[in-house]
Every structure is written in C-alpha cells, then in structure tokens.
Amino acid sequence: MAQPTVVISEFMSEAAVARLSQAHATAYEPDLVDRPEALQAAVAGARALIVRNRTQVGGALLTAAPALEVVGRLGVGLDNIDVADCEARGIAVRPARGANADAVAEYVMAAALQLIRGRAFFATEAVRAGVWPRGDCQGRELAGRTLGLLGYGDIARRCARRAEAMGMAIVAHDPLVERAEGARLLTLEELLATADVLSLHVPLTESARGLLNAARLACMKPDAILINTARGGIVDEAALAEALKGEKLGGAALDVFAVEPLDGAAAEVFQGVPNLILTPHIAGVTEESNERVSAMIAEAVLEVLG
Numbered sequence: 001m002a003q004p005t006v007v008i009s010e011f012m013s014e015a016a017v018a019r020l021s022q023a024h025a026t027a028y029e030p031d032l033v034d035r036p037e038a039l040q041a042a043v044a045g046a047r048a049l050i051v052r053n054r055t056q057v058g059g060a061l062l063t064a065a066p067a068l069e070v071v072g073r074l075g076v077g078l079d080n081i082d083v084a085d086c087e088a089r090g091i092a093v094r095p096a097r098g099a100n101a102d103a104v105a106e107y108v109m110a111a112a113l114q115l116i117r118g119r120a121f122f123a124t125e126a127v128r129a130g131v132w133p134r135g136d137c138q139g140r141e142l143a144g145r146t147l148g149l150l151g152y153g154d155i156a157r158r159c160a161r162r163a164e165a166m167g168m169a170i171v172a173h174d175p176l177v178e179r180a181e182g183a184r185l186l187t188l189e190e191l192l193a194t195a196d197v198l199s200l201h202v203p204l205t206e207s208a209r210g211l212l213n214a215a216r217l218a219c220m221k222p223d224a225i226l227i228n229t230a231r232g233g234i235v236d237e238a239a240l241a242e243a244l245k246g247e248k249l250g251g252a253a254l255d256v257f258a259v260e261p262l263d264g265a266a267a268e269v270f271q272g273v274p275n276l277i278l279t280p281h282i283a284g285v286t287e288e289s290n291e292r293v294s295a296m297i298a299e300a301v302l303e304v305l306g
Contacts, residue, residue, distance in 0.1 A: 003045035006301065009033045010052035012074060016294035023302055024048075040064040048301045050074060051081075053281060054260065058082030062089060070094060070304040072297040075284060077231055079204045094300040098154060099292040100284035104229050105158035107283035109166070111253035112147075112197045115225045115275060116140050122275075140223075143167030148195025150188075150211075151202035151230070152177045159199055171195065174202075192219040197227065204231035214239035223250035229283040232257040237266070241273045251275035255283040 004027035006020050011030040020026045024047075032039045033055045043049055043065035050072040051057060057071055062085055071081060073095040086093050114121045117139030126133050147163040149156040152174040160170045160182045172183040173191040186194060198220065202208050212226070212235040220226070226249060228235050237258060243249045252275070259266040260281055270278060284293075 004042065005046060005305070006048040006050065007032070007039075007042045007046045008050040009039055009042075009055045010050075010074065011290075012050060012297075013291050013294035015291065016298040019295075019298045020301065024305060036061075043068065047305055048072065050297060050301060053077060053080055056080050058085050062086070062091070070301055072096075072301045074293050074297055075100065077203060079231060092304050094297060094304070096293040096296045096300075099296045100286075100289040101155045101158055103286045103289040104155045104284045105162055106286075107229060107255065107279075108159045108199050108227050109162050111227050111277055112142060112163075112199075112225060114277065115251035115253060116142050116145070116197070119275070142197070145169070145196035146171055146194055148172070148186075148191045148198040149183065150174075150191060150198065150200045152180050152183060152185075153201055155229075156199070156201040157182065159201075163197075168197075188216075189219060192216055193221070195224060196221065197225045199227045200230040200234055202230055202234065204233050209233050210236055212236060212240070214242070217243045217249065220249060222248050225250050226252040228253070229255045232260060238269050241269050241276075244273050244276055249275075251277075253277040253279070255279045256281055 005024035006026040008017065008028045009032035012028065017026065017028045027042055032042060040061060043061065045067055046065055047067055047069045049057065049065065049068060052074045057080060062068065068091050070092040071086060073081060073093065076095050076097055078093065078095060081093055083093055118137055120137040120139050123133055123137050144167060146169045147159065149159060149172040152172040156172065164170060164182065170183040171186050171191055171194050172180050173186055173188050214236060217239055240252055244252060257266065270276060
C-alpha cells in the first residue's frame with residue numbers, strides 16, 4: 001500500500017473505515033497505538049490521523065507528520081492531544097462531541113444502581129457456592145437520594161435527567177455555569193457533603209488534577225458513592241482505595257485512571273479494595289455509540305480533507 005492519507009491508530013467502526021477508504025488511501029491498524037515507531041512511520045505523509053484516548057498526539061508524533069491537516073478524536077476529551085501545538089502547526093482538531101454522551105450517562109446510572117444495592121451484585125460466587133448471604137446484600141435505594149455532579153456539561157445534564165426520573169434530587173458544582181436548569185448549584189464543599197452519589201464530569205486541567213484528594217474524600221458522606229467517567233488523575237487513587245478499605249466511603253466505580261492500562265504499581269493500589277468497580281475506559285463505548293462517534297469523525301475528517 002502506498003503512503004496512506006488517513007491513519008487510524010485505534011479501533012473504529014468498519015463502516016466508517018470503509019467510508020474513509022472510498023475517498024482516500026487509509027491505513028487502519030488498531031494496535032498502532034502500541035507501536036510508536038510504526039505509528040511515526042505511518043503518519044510520515046498522512047494528512048489525517050484518527051485516534052481515541054491512548055494515542056499521544058504531540059511532540060515527536062506531530063514532527064513526524066509534516067503533512068498533517070486534521071486529527072480526529074473518537075471521543076470528547078482532548079488531554080491526549082497537544083491542541084496548542086496542533087493550532088500552531090495549522091492542524092484542525094475534531095472531537096466527537098455529544099456522540100457518546102448517552103452511553104456515559106447510562107454507565108453512570110448503572111454503576112450507581114449496582115453500588116447502592118451494597119454487595120448484592122458482588123454475591124455471584126457466594127450464591128454459586130451455596131451460601132445465601134442475604135444479610136450482607138440488603139443495600140439501599142436511589143429514590144430519595146441526591147446525585148451530585150461535579151461539572152454540569154452535556155453528559156452531566158443527561159445523568160441529571162435520568163436520575164430525576166428515578167426520584168433523585170440533583171445538585172451540581174460548576175464554576176463556569178451561572179444557572180443550572182434541573183440542578184441546584186452548590187460550592188464544591190457543599191457538593192461533597194451533600195451527595196449520596198457523586199459523579200465527575202470535568203476535564204483534566206491542572207486545577208482539576210488531584211482534585212479529589214484524601215482531604216476532599218473525607219468531606220463526603222461515609223456511605224457515599226463516587227463515580228469517575230471523566231479522566232484519570234482527577235481522583236487520588238491511593239486515597240480512594242484507603243477510604244474504601246476504611247469504610248469511609250460506600251463504594252466507587254472508576255472507568256478512567258492516571259495510568260492506562262494499569263501497570264503493576266497502579267494495579268496494586270486496588271488489590272483487596274471492597275465495593276469497587278473498575279472498567280477499562282469503556283463508559284462511552286457501546287455498539288451504538290461507536291457507530292455514531294466513528295461516523296461523525298469520518299465525516300469531519302473528510303470535510304477537512306475535501
């Protein structure tokens with residue numbers, strides 16, 4: 001194959017890849033993200049690069065792609081893309097805003113429902129073994145409790161609508177929002193103290209890095225649930241693990257991590273931690289959302305390429 005015009009370094013829907021291939025020479029290798037030298041060689045003459053969240057777009061990779069005109073992001077967050085460097089080089093950056101929002105909102109509610117029911121959904125092995133641990137599995141209900149949203153953008157608002165339908169009260173903290181339809185705005189301290197379920201929806205800025213540290217986690221209710229589908233690095237993972245071990249929090253679901261995939265040290269933090277759900281940065285990825293995201297980015301890239 002000749003030098004490709006479009007390089008795709010992570011997974012994308014087959015229909016969207018076919019759409020791109022009809023218009024331009026396209027190299028689709030979902031494992032390129034794990035082969036940095038091959039990735040740099042692939043983008044040498046490329047006009048478009050399409051990535052998810054693992055490909056780091058900046059520095060050496062941009063230097064290796066002098067003809068690059070557009071970076072398509074199969075998702076929303078841009079912390080793996082040096083946007084300023086792209087702008088300086090005249091490279092357009094196109095995220096898939098809104099295309100996976102419903103998937104993330106459904107994940108948040110599913111995680112909240114599992115964790116609020118205590119150990120019920122963690123009892124499979126005990127039940128299979130003939131144990132009948134009903135006393136440990138009683139759990140609680142979401143109805144009548146409070147969902148706290150740290151950040152009140154599109155995904156948070158979709159979570160709010162679903163939670164309200166389930167009988168929850170909605171509170172939020174977002175310094176960029178003056179009026180929050182569907183939620184009562186609180187200070188960060190008030191939010192932490194009020195939420196029965198706290199869901200994070202902020203980008204990983206410098207001010208957000210380590211935002212949920214040990215001191216702030218200690219401000220939460222001892223039976224509160226924390227859900228992070230935003231970005232790793234916002235939550236102090238070691239402090240969270242200790243809070244769960246010490247029964248100072250009721251549970252947590254993490255879909256994003258400071259190190260992805262977890263390496264030995266990062267994985268060790270979570271060993272033996274109770275009431276914890278860990279998923280591999282998949283909250284926004286369903287069969288349906290993958291098709292929407294992929295189609296949106298394919299069209300955005302084609303629009304730039306002409």
